[in-house]
Amino acid sequence: MSSTIPRQTPGRGLRASAPGSPPTTPGEEGSARKRWRAEPPDWFAAVAGSLLVAIALTFLTDSFLTTNNLTNVLAQTAVLTILATGQCFVLLTAGIDLSVSATMAFAGTMLGMLTVTYEWPVLLGLAATFASGLIIGLINGLLVARFALPAFIVTLGGLLVWRGVALQMVGGINTTGLPDFVTWLGQEDVLGVPAPALIALAVVAVSALVVGRTRFGVGLRAIGGSASAAERSGVPVLRYKITAYVVCSLLATLGGIVLVGRLDSAGGSLGTGMELMVISAAAIGGVSLFGGSGSPWGAFFGAILIGMIQNGLNLLGTSAFVQQIATGVILVLAVAVDQGRRRLARRWA
């Protein structure tokens, strides 16, 4: 069809000849500024918040704005970033995965047990760990998508089960002395940047491309917007939903591997309660908990904001309790800012 139609020159836009339509023809897609105002990126609040916190901490402390400290922040938030990115896939479909930190602990424990206790070669241990992460994701995905159980319940169950399995496997005792390759992943610098930070950035960048530029990504957002519309439009809803949970579990597994490498310690109590931080990071980054909108970059900026606040409060010498309070306040604030921004944008549009 398109071959018979003369190409329209860019900038002429759509013809405004329908009855009732405004007499003016808008520009191609409106100016960049107009588009920004009509639809600011989801991660807007998180980036603005991160900048504000960074500026504040620069003035409040001597040590915040040092290369050493900033790379430290990146390294410390790497695991949170990886998990929040995985969570983003599930949240886009209007699902939720509360089992990520348990999956992470299970994966870390598995790797420690296989490579240290049973002395498996490290690559074989990693492969088996990823395979177990894949199975956890498949179980979550099948129960939610195929058997239509509520994601909240399925993954809440998973939270209890996988952490329990991890603790049971090693009898509650942590394994140390992980293979060099694993500790390298968690601790070494590459060109001055910590390896965990590089892994996290790679995960975010690839995920952002997958979400933004592939049929799978479009399908995930469509499912979050209206699963029945997506189904009737030919989106393979079942397959995509299951894949989202698998991606989330695999990234939780990767997070677990990086974390045990960082700590050189693997056990069932790794990252207890971290699932709430993960979901907070995604929400702060503008990933909608109702599905359909958000991006891995949002999850990244959300994680960075949380990391900077924790780092800043550490530098200021406040207690861990204050950090928890601050993170909670930021979470509610970020979501409120985001909602307000959307409402304003709607009024302007």
Next chain:
Amino acid sequence: MTAMKIRDDVAVVELREVTKRYGGITAVDGVSFTVPPRSIVALVGDNGAGKSTVSKIIAGAVHPEEGEVLVNGEVRKSIDPTEVRRSGIEVVYQDLALAPNLDVATNLFLGRERVRALGWLDRSGMRREARELLSQLDVYVPSLSTKVERLSGGQRQAIAIARATHWAQSLVVMDEPTAALGLRETRKVEDLMATLRDRGLSVLVVSHNLDQVFRLSDRILVMRRGALVSQFETAKTSSEEVVATITGVM
């Protein structure tokens, strides 16, 4: 629409003695009719007459217990919506089946996105095609990047119809396409239906609006209590006759 599947000598869709029951209720009772190529066929009847069930059977969303559905002269075996779409039939659902959170261009290609090497979306290609499509159909939207949830009811309807037009190869089924629209928007949708016929497609429209049916259709099918009670050539009947058939006075 690149590979037209229309043959002038074969009905785009034909129902033969199709029956669908829900529990003890017979929603569609031995219905037979054909939709000829390049025609607008209106399906009318009172509430509960079985019109929507018939459109759902054609769409592949509902499976009849008895009878067969022929598409382009061949008995349809598979009955799933994806297969139906592949056979060249598009459906404009009453709720439109658009993803409200996605923009216009994305919705036009939803489930059928064009990809380049490595599976990357061909976004510029799709936008170009979307722009051409909307301009051909004289459909106005503020921008291809506007989210569907920001559009008016009429604009959404137009997007759903444009999508169906773009992908249909023989038939577009519309279930009450103007029920929720104002006068001007209704006229726009009617223009679109006429455009479809001009392009060689057929339209099966379920409608309550008899004025509209008479303005647009070539043929009128009247259903009552699940059965097809009459078929009229629109040019050879009157609205009195059709109304009488709908209500069962005649």
